[in-house]
Amino acid sequence: MEALKLPHIEQYLTACVQCGYCISVCEAHRQTPWESDTPRGKIYYLNQINVAGPLDKPLGRVASLNPYFVDAMYKCTGCGNCEAVCHANIPLVELWETVRTWMVKNGVGPLSAHKGMGEKVGKVHNPYGGDQAHRGDWWPAEVPKYDQPDVIFFAGCTGSFRQQQIPQTGVRVLNRAGVKMNILGADEWCCSSPLLRTGDTTHSLECAERIVEKADGMGAKDMVMTCSGCYKTISTDFGTYYAKVGQNVYHFTQYVNNLIKTRKLPLLQPFNHKVTYHDPCHLGRHMGVYEEPREILKAIKGIEFVEMDRNRANSRCCGAGGGYKSQFNNFAVRIAADRIRDAEKTGAEILVTACPFCVTNLSQGAKAINSKIKVMDIGEILLQITAPAEEPKEAPAATEPAKERIQA
Known part of the structure; x- marks a missing residue:
């Protein structure tokens, strides 16, 4: 069996002192409490792959990409709490995503549900299989769209096809502050965050390219989104796979907080x-x-x-x-x-x-x-x-009772 060649992660593997501080904050480990599912356990196993030599196979101690290790690598929410408590300051979120990408390239990932998402993004540009022609149908009818907006509102796939009330409330609130907005509509492809987090980079370039070029062509100054995953991906990952958007990228909370501080949103x-x-x-x-x-x-x-x-x-x-x-x-x-x-x-x-x-x-x-x-x-x-108070309805004016008509 040919030895597996790891990506360039050796410095992170050797930095780990196996202290175990990451174990108590790992939510996935609480659900499946095996050492192999902990951040420490995953790094230990990766180290065994890294140091494997010619004598390991005859001695029956070959570390491989077996189903148990693959399962352990995907039993992780990517939350980064392990990184927050790591005394060695290992960038563990980046490490897990790098290893998952390596696993996909070696044909052992992603898992079945993730493969389904990737296929849908490849075919219809969103992981839910929704009709892109109707992607912007969530937009509230009472909120105007501007051909030359100040803000591109990026709803994301979940906001467009599952949790439509979240982008709807977002644009209604911004509209009350007088923000001129528009959306990419059918040109708003998946940012590819669900795929990147599971190691599938197949569609990252085309998704980033589509969004960047269509957004830049709209001429807006800012891009705002209510989805935290979209915010991270467009802010950080797009520059890796294509180019960053030409807009200032804000999460909804950042943008609204500034509107409140500048007294534009009462x-x-x-x-x-x-x-x-x-x-x-x-x-x-x-x-x-x-x-x-x-x-x-x-x-x-x-x-x-x-x-x-x-x-x-x-x-x-x-x-x-x-x-x-x-x-x-x-x-x-x-x-x-x-x-x-x-x-x-x-x-x-x-x-x-x-x-x-x-x-x-x-x-x-x-x-x-x-x-x-x-x-x-x-x-x-x-x-x-932010809604104006409803004005109390005025009671109808009292009218004098009609006098009976006197017959002549």
């Missing part, structure tokens, strides 16, 4: 509820956007804001990322249920987040344990509190 109504916030992994740990969502919530009158014990860089993953939910849905929902329990401990009525994947999985986690806590996207709250 917060007109109170929101009298106890609220906690869940950090999406792609927005928080991966991109460092922690404070903007919190600043928005704290600016809203009436909100009692409370933090969960695990927040910001140490936030518990919701379980939906890295292709984990698509392949291991039951485990993903159980992770989400654990996050719901974190929120319940604060006494909050509402768990707010800023990503359609988080909204989907956390809602399913709440349902699984019959939790009374409500899961909301931050845009849903903003839509309520």
Whole structure:
């Protein structure tokens, strides 16, 4: 058997001191508690592949890309909490994606659900198999579109075909601030994030090229999105596979927070509820956007804001990322249920987040344990509190009773 040649990751493998700090924060390991499923276990096995020599095979100790190792590599949400606690400062998110890409090139990945997504992106440019001609049908009829917009609103595949209310609330809120917007419509292809996270780079170039060229041709200054995965991919990965877009790329929370601070988006109504916030992994740990969502919530009158014990860089993953939910849905929902329990401990009525994947999985986690806590996207709250107060209806003017006509 020919020895496997690893990608250029040796410096990361040798940097790992096998301390095990990553184990306690790994949500996937909590669901399948085998050492091989831990970040430490995966690195140990990769090291065995790396140091394999000619005597290993006759001695029966050949480390190979066997199904157990492949399964372990995909039992990972890509959340990056292992990286946040790593004393050796190993860029573990990058490492896992590099290894998955290597596995795909060696014909042992991705897994079945991921292959289905890749095939659909190749055929119809979204992982749900939706009709691209109707991709922009979610746009609210009352919000105008501009031929020369200031902002391109990027809904993403989940917002376009599954969680349409999230981009709908987003554009309605921005419209109230006077933001001139448009969308790419059928030219908004998948950003390829679901494929990249599972090691499939097949469509990354064509997806990035399509989006960049169509967006740049629209002449907008900014691009805004409510999906944290799209935000990370367009901000960081496009430059690797093609080129960055010509717009300033913002997550919805960043853009709205600036609108509030510059008094372009009035917060007109109170929101009298106890609220906690869940950090999406792609927005928080991966991109460092922690404070903007919190600043928005704290600016809203009436909100009692409370933090969960695990927040910001140490936030518990919701379980939906890295292709984990698509392949291991039951485990993903159980992770989400654990996050719901974190929120319940604060006494909050509402768990707010800023990503359609988080909204989907956390809602399913709440349902699984019959939790009374409500899961909301931050845009849903903003839509309520930026609405003008309804004017009380005037009572009809009292009229004098008609006098009986006197017969002559």
